[in-house]
Amino acid sequence: MLKKLMLAASLLALSAAPVLADETIGLITKTETNPFFVKMREGAQAKAKELGVTLITAAGKYDGDNDGQVAAIENLIAAGAKGFAIVPSVSKAIVPTIQKARDAGLKVIVLDTPLDPMNAADATFATDNRKAGMLIGEWAKGTLGDKAKDARIVFLDLATNQPTVDFLRDQGFMQGFGIDVKDPNKIGDEDDPRICTHEISQGDQEKGRTAMENALQKCPDVNVVYTINEPAAAGAWEALKAVGKDDGSVLLVSIDGGCPGVKNVQAGTLGATSQQYPLKMAAMALEAIHTGKIPEIDPAVGFLDTGAQLITAKPVDGVPSISVEEGLKLCWG
Amino acid sequence: MSDNATGSAAAERGLPPSEPGGVASFEEADRGPIRRMQEFLHRFPTSIPFIVLLIGVVIFSFAAPGKFLAPFNFSLILQQVTIIAILGVAQTLVILTAGIDLSVGVIMILASVVMGRTAVVYGVPVEIAFPLGLLAGLACGFVNGVIVTKLRLPPFIVTLGTWSIFGALNVWYSKSETIRQADVQETAPFLQWTGTIIKPYDFFSNTLGLDLVFLKGWVLNYGSVVMLIVAAVIWYVLNKTAFGRHVYASGDDPDAARLAGINTDRALIGVYALAGFICAIAAWVLIGRIGGVSPQAGQTANLDSITAVVIGGTSLFGGRGSIVGTLVGALIVGVFRNGLALSGLELLWQDFAVGVLIIVAVTIDQWIRKISS
Numbered sequence: 193m194l195k196k197l198m199l200a201a202s203l204l205a206l207s208a209a210p211v212l213a214d215e216t217i218g219l220i221t222k223t224e225t226n227p228f229f230v231k232m233r234e235g236a237q238a239k240a241k242e243l244g245v246t247l248i249t250a251a252g253k254y255d256g257d258n259d260g261q262v263a264a265i266e267n268l269i270a271a272g273a274k275g276f277a278i279v280p281s282v283s284k285a286i287v288p289t290i291q292k293a294r295d296a297g298l299k300v301i302v303l304d305t306p307l308d309p310m311n312a313a314d315a316t317f318a319t320d321n322r323k324a325g326m327l328i329g330e331w332a333k334g335t336l337g338d339k340a341k342d343a344r345i346v347f348l349d350l351a352t353n354q355p356t357v358d359f360l361r362d363q364g365f366m367q368g369f370g371i372d373v374k375d376p377n378k379i380g381d382e383d384d385p386r387i388c389t390h391e392i393s394q395g396d397q398e399k400g401r402t403a404m405e406n407a408l409q410k411c412p413d414v415n416v417v418y419t420i421n422e423p424a425a426a427g428a429w430e431a432l433k434a435v436g437k438d439d440g441s442v443l444l445v446s447i448d449g450g451c452p453g454v455k456n457v458q459a460g461t462l463g464a465t466s467q468q469y470p471l472k473m474a475a476m477a478l479e480a481i482h483t484g485k486i487p488e489i490d491p492a493v494g495f496l497d498t499g500a501q502l503i504t505a506k507p508v509d510g511v512p513s514i515s516v517e518e519g520l521k522l523c524w525g
Numbered sequence: 526m527s528d529n530a531t532g533s534a535a536a537e538r539g540l541p542p543s544e545p546g547g548v549a550s551f552e553e554a555d556r557g558p559i560r561r562m563q564e565f566l567h568r569f570p571t572s573i574p575f576i577v578l579l580i581g582v583v584i585f586s587f588a589a590p591g592k593f594l595a596p597f598n599f600s601l602i603l604q605q606v607t608i609i610a611i612l613g614v615a616q617t618l619v620i621l622t623a624g625i626d627l628s629v630g631v632i633m634i635l636a637s638v639v640m641g642r643t644a645v646v647y648g649v650p651v652e653i654a655f656p657l658g659l660l661a662g663l664a665c666g667f668v669n670g671v672i673v674t675k676l677r678l679p680p681f682i683v684t685l686g687t688w689s690i691f692g693a694l695n696v697w698y699s700k701s702e703t704i705r706q707a708d709v710q711e712t713a714p715f716l717q718w719t720g721t722i723i724k725p726y727d728f729f730s731n732t733l734g735l736d737l738v739f740l741k742g743w744v745l746n747y748g749s750v751v752m753l754i755v756a757a758v759i760w761y762v763l764n765k766t767a768f769g770r771h772v773y774a775s776g777d778d779p780d781a782a783r784l785a786g787i788n789t790d791r792a793l794i795g796v797y798a799l800a801g802f803i804c805a806i807a808a809w810v811l812i813g814r815i816g817g818v819s820p821q822a823g824q825t826a827n828l829d830s831i832t833a834v835v836i837g838g839t840s841l842f843g844g845r846g847s848i849v850g851t852l853v854g855a856l857i858v859g860v861f862r863n864g865l866a867l868s869g870l871e872l873l874w875q876d877f878a879v880g881v882l883i884i885v886a887v888t889i890d891q892w893i894r895k896i897s898s
Contacts, residue, residue: 224696225696225701225820225821226701226821227701227702227703230700230701254824352871352872352873391866392871392872396819396821396822396824397703397815397817397819397821397822398608398811398814398815398819398822398823401814401815402605405601405604405605406601406863406866406867409592409598409601409867410592410867410869423703423819423821426703426705426706426815426816426817426819427815429706429816430706430720430814430815430816434722434744450703452702452703452704452705452817455705455707456705456707459707461706461707525701525702525703
């Protein structure tokens, strides 16, 4: 079984080789299916066409599949690629393989999820997830006004092992809302009484609904719901609707900026969302690898922020935001 | 109730006698309470999941006082397990034939995408899109059945393969795009019908003028009703029809079944196709539950359905088990997950508990099977 797989992999690598008269650039995402990565791939394909380079795409089988990404990098090295952009599934474990690729002369640009340590890549282009969280936190606080000090908040997080994106967004929201986060890289060590509960949604619509149902049992007086992404928010909305809390008594906020999410902001089910830009990330990475010119990166931040913008139909003074119409033009997935 | 224990001789073959001594007095001692319980459980295997369910309810009534033991919370649990229970019914059919179906979850997602995308994105009337989704499920199951019987491959491998294949088709057809609740509501509200809320108390007091106090606080949806109908129909098929007998017989001892004149291949293809069809019904319930269509949902549904079946007391060796057991098995998982969540424990302890339940369930299954030796 394993032998056959390896044979298949090396055949793949061989078959990729003849194309290499031209320049080849790789794109490795966490999974094949997540709309965020699907869009990223589309952005890369468009850019590759424009630059006249060959794009090889690969992905892990599931979120957290390090082995799959290692194999993909090895194939790209074997194929003699000029470099690749990668969204690492496991920020620490992939580092030695990335080093191997860089030693072989490949340019490596990390997208979306920084490596640990961040400087193990040539550059990192990512959404500032903490800032994205802060934007919706500030918006929720501003919208509630005086009521913010008596808020009852439910957090629908991603996973129990708290991947970087999970704590960055969650803690960012708290910082924006004015909650003392204690350790800014850890969810759950806070003692602010306004936090009612943290539940796990796994970023999934069905599990998001279940998580919200359980949260409602603990916090019947909830009036703010933070969600890790828009599918989780959509599931939470169904749970709120089922108990008649779709009457505007609960503020629902999220992060991502996918088209279904932005439309939910337009429909008023989602109060606000922070939008990120996967197409831009991928296009910039291809450009940088192709030209060999890495853009200036502020060493204090450590990565190039591809931006996050708040989208809401009800702007709040002092919190920069764009309209739903603008958001729809920029949305993905 | 289908405590079907049709001749489990094949599974017990070769097990040594459990009585240790040859002295008559030992024999008497062994007929103690434990032995009697073993005999009772052997005769009524479905009683085990019921007992576990009861224990769970009692524990969490104390662990999460005031929250767990309420009609509304039980309603929630019922809604939370509905999808897995329906998939569990499909899985039970397959496991009764000593097979396993790893593709139930992805068949459900594919069917939901076919229903939703065809109706909402391609604007096909829901009267066509919905049956098309059911047909997609049936076709996937049929493919599984044909490969298992005609190529004589182990079901585990076949459905491991088709899990991947159907998953790829899902990505291809759905383009990984989510369909929003509002869009489904606008163009194909029928697909959301399973999510419609029913308040049984109001229903009976409005229609029949009955004041059924014990129904107060319960909130169900049509998805739960669909689940009960699916379970009842499959229970009937398994217990009251020739096809059902063939399913049990094929799982218990395929050689004997063939010698008895049963076309086991036809029975198997029927089982997998029916399982695929049931998955498509689960797809309908899923759309009702999440409002929209999400190609990423249900990633762990296949394993969750197997968990429900195993905890429900159906033997992985085939030929023994019941639909009622599976429903209770799904409920047990729901009760433990909800109860632990309300007690304030993290998700990882819910996973831990479900793991323990699986091991305990299979251990009990092995133990009671020793009885006939």
